[in-house]
Amino acid sequence: MTTLYKFLFISILTLLNYTVYAQISVQTSSEIESLSNEDPVFLIKDEIVEGEGKVVLNSATTNSSYYYQWTRFNYETKQWDLPAASGDIASYPVPTSGGYRLTIKESENGNILEQHICWVFNSPLTEVSIEIVSEDCDYLHLTANTNPLGYYDLNNIYKEADYIKEYKWTSSTGENDFSESKQDPKIKAPVEDTEYIVETTDLFGNRVSASISYTAIAVEALYEYTPMKEADDVLNEGHTETEGSAPYEIRFTDKSRGHITEWGWDFTGSANPEQDSSLVFTSSERDPFNIFTLVGSYTVYLRVANSQCESTAGTLTVTITEMEIEVPNTFTPNGDGANDEFRVYYKSVKDFNMVVFNRWGRKVYESSNPADGWDGTIANGLADPGVYFYIIEAQGYNPDEKKKLQGPIHLIRGKK
Numbered sequence: 001m002t003t004l005y006k007f008l009f010i011s012i013l014t015l016l017n018y019t020v021y022a023q024i025s026v027q028t029s030s031e032i033e034s035l036s037n038e039d040p041v042f043l044i045k046d047e048i049v050e051g052e053g054k055v056v057l058n059s060a061t062t063n064s065s066y067y068y069q070w071t072r073f074n075y076e077t078k079q080w081d082l083p084a085a086s087g088d089i090a091s092y093p094v095p096t097s098g099g100y101r102l103t104i105k106e107s108e109n110g111n112i113l114e115q116h117i118c119w120v121f122n123s124p125l126t127e128v129s130i131e132i133v134s135e136d137c138d139y140l141h142l143t144a145n146t147n148p149l150g151y152y153d154l155n156n157i158y159k160e161a162d163y164i165k166e167y168k169w170t171s172s173t174g175e176n177d178f179s180e181s182k183q184d185p186k187i188k189a190p191v192e193d194t195e196y197i198v199e200t201t202d203l204f205g206n207r208v209s210a211s212i213s214y215t216a217i218a219v220e221a222l223y224e225y226t227p228m229k230e231a232d233d234v235l236n237e238g239h240t241e242t243e244g245s246a247p248y249e250i251r252f253t254d255k256s257r258g259h260i261t262e263w264g265w266d267f268t269g270s271a272n273p274e275q276d277s278s279l280v281f282t283s284s285e286r287d288p289f290n291i292f293t294l295v296g297s298y299t300v301y302l303r304v305a306n307s308q309c310e311s312t313a314g315t316l317t318v319t320i321t322e323m324e325i326e327v328p329n330t331f332t333p334n335g336d337g338a339n340d341e342f343r344v345y346y347k348s349v350k351d352f353n354m355v356v357f358n359r360w361g362r363k364v365y366e367s368s369n370p371a372d373g374w375d376g377t378i379a380n381g382l383a384d385p386g387v388y389f390y391i392i393e394a395q396g397y398n399p400d401e402k403k404k405l406q407g408p409i410h411l412i413r414g415k416k
Contacts, residue, residue, distance in 0.1 A: 023060040024102060024118040030054060033203045035161035039153050041119040043163050045204045048122055050095030057118055059090040059102055066090075067108045073099030073117075078156060080117070097121045099151055119151045124163065125202040130212040133184065137218050137309035142169075143184035144198045144210070166201040189218035189309075191258040219258030221304045221313035226251045234371045238347040243319040245347040246397045248292040250318070256304045256311070264303040267292070267318075293397040295322050295348065323348045323396030325370070325403060330410045333376030342409055343373030344392065351395040356388050356409070364388065376411055385413045 026032060030046035048055050059068060070092045072082035080101040085092050086108075094100060097120055104114040124147040133141040149161040169178040169185055172195040176187045193216050199209040227241055228249035239245040254263060265288050267281040281290060292298060301314040324347040331342045342356065342365075349370045356365040356374055364383060365374040376383050392405040 023114060023116045025058040025060065026055065026118065026120065027058060028055045031204055033163070035121075035149070035163055036159075039119070039151070039159065040117065041121070041149075041151055041161045043121050043123060043149075043161075043203060044097070045123050048094060048097050048120065053093035055120055056091055056093045057100060057102070057120075058092075059104065059116075061104055061114060062090045064088055065107075066113065067105040067110065068092075069103040069105065071101050071103070073101070073119075073152060078152065094120055101154075115154070117154050119161075121149055121161075121163075123202060123204050123206055124149060125200065125206045125208055128198060128200045128208050128210045130196060130198055130210050132212070132214070135217065136189065137311075138189055139186055140189045140214070141184065141186045142196060142198075142212075144200060146200055163202050164200050165203050165205075168199045168201070170197045171195065172197075190214065190216050191218050191220045192216055216258055217306070217308045219260050219304050219306060219309050219311045220256060221302045221311040222255040222257065223300075223302045223313060223315070224253045224255055225300070225316055226253065236343050236345050236373070237371060238321070238324065238345060242317060244321060245349075246293040246295070246320045248318065248320060249289070250292070251289045252287060252300070252302075254286045254302070254304075256302070256313075258304070258309070258311075259306050260304045261307070262303075262305040264305075265290075266301040266303070267298050268301065292318055292320050293348075293350075295320050295396075295398050320397075321347050322398070323350075323394065323401050323403065325349065325392065325394055325405060327390065327392065327405055327407065327409075329408065330412060331374075331376065332412045333382075334413060341373030341375050342390075342411075344370055346370040346394075348396050349394050350397050352392070353394075354390060354392045356390050358383075358388055359386065370394070376413075382413075383411060385411050387411075 024040055026042050028044055030044050033043045035041040035043055044055055046054060068089050069086040070084040071080045072084050073080050074082045084100065099117060099119045101117045103112060105112050126147060129145045131143050131145055133143050144167055146164060149163055150158060151161060152158055167181050167183050173190065173192055175190065178185060194214050195211055196214060197209060197211045199207055201207050228251060229239065237245050252265065263284060263286045265283040267290055298318045299314050300316040301312055303310060303312045326345040331339050333340045352368055352370040354367050355363055358364050364378050388409045388411060390406060390409055394403045395401060
């Protein structure tokens, strides 16, 4: 045994950590991690420096009469053919990271008794990069690439050891779900340009990070709507926010997200059974304005698109009711704020005419607006209490939708 190896062998006694795998043990004063449950692969925290003996391999079989041959793995030839040390040296201080094979013989030219391998690496985490594996309108697949730790087993089969403890992903928008920490997350495709950041931590706590700017191709259809006629605009018109009286005017505002180049609105209605055709209105404006008049239910769809992706949203249903008129038989114009006018309740009236007569057939009131009512006055004077008569003719928005109503109305003058 040479003087150098005898000195290093004695130095082994000062090493702190001792790890055994199969028939080769690893001793080092640095931190050490085992990287494989199948092969003897170890990660050393501190740099391996030739001549310092920081990492020493020991044979579990020790016999001064045996011949120990240590060779290194040659990445060029893919063989264990680089001479390292030989002789009666059951312990070997490795000068550099890599793969080592121990061949134990009865003598230098004797029979081979045992053969084992061992791989030692320095902590290799020096950089990381992000790669876009695939993208479409639904998903974005990312992966983090780090320095590979490639090694070969005793049968010269290539493998890679995993030395990363954690992958931590974040995005500049904060929208993606990275709750599962993994090397290659597959996430919902973003609709905004996003910067993705990954921070990797190895088994010794070393951290490096990388980022990548991603230009979104996905789009998301969203819209808001503003009724131009509120439910209480006209007290006696039967109208709600999404169901009621024609004409119903709505302004639509696009709130879609993404790089959008095309907008398509479809107001598709299912007509009443008496009608033969569906009700379809379309618009390519970004923020259209539509007036619903024909009776039926309409689902409003917005389609947005670019050259690669599209999205559709249908969040609103508008129902237009048939023409309806209800006429009261009494009103009390006494100024108390309740039932002070002779006023009809109506829905979806297009044309309207109402005439009120007294008992002698004299016209006392006429209106072409169903929202107006008779306040019980004649020529700026108070009409006498009693029975009056009305005739109403109305037409709806559907073809041949007409009504004619007539009957008595009682004017009662009570106390306030």
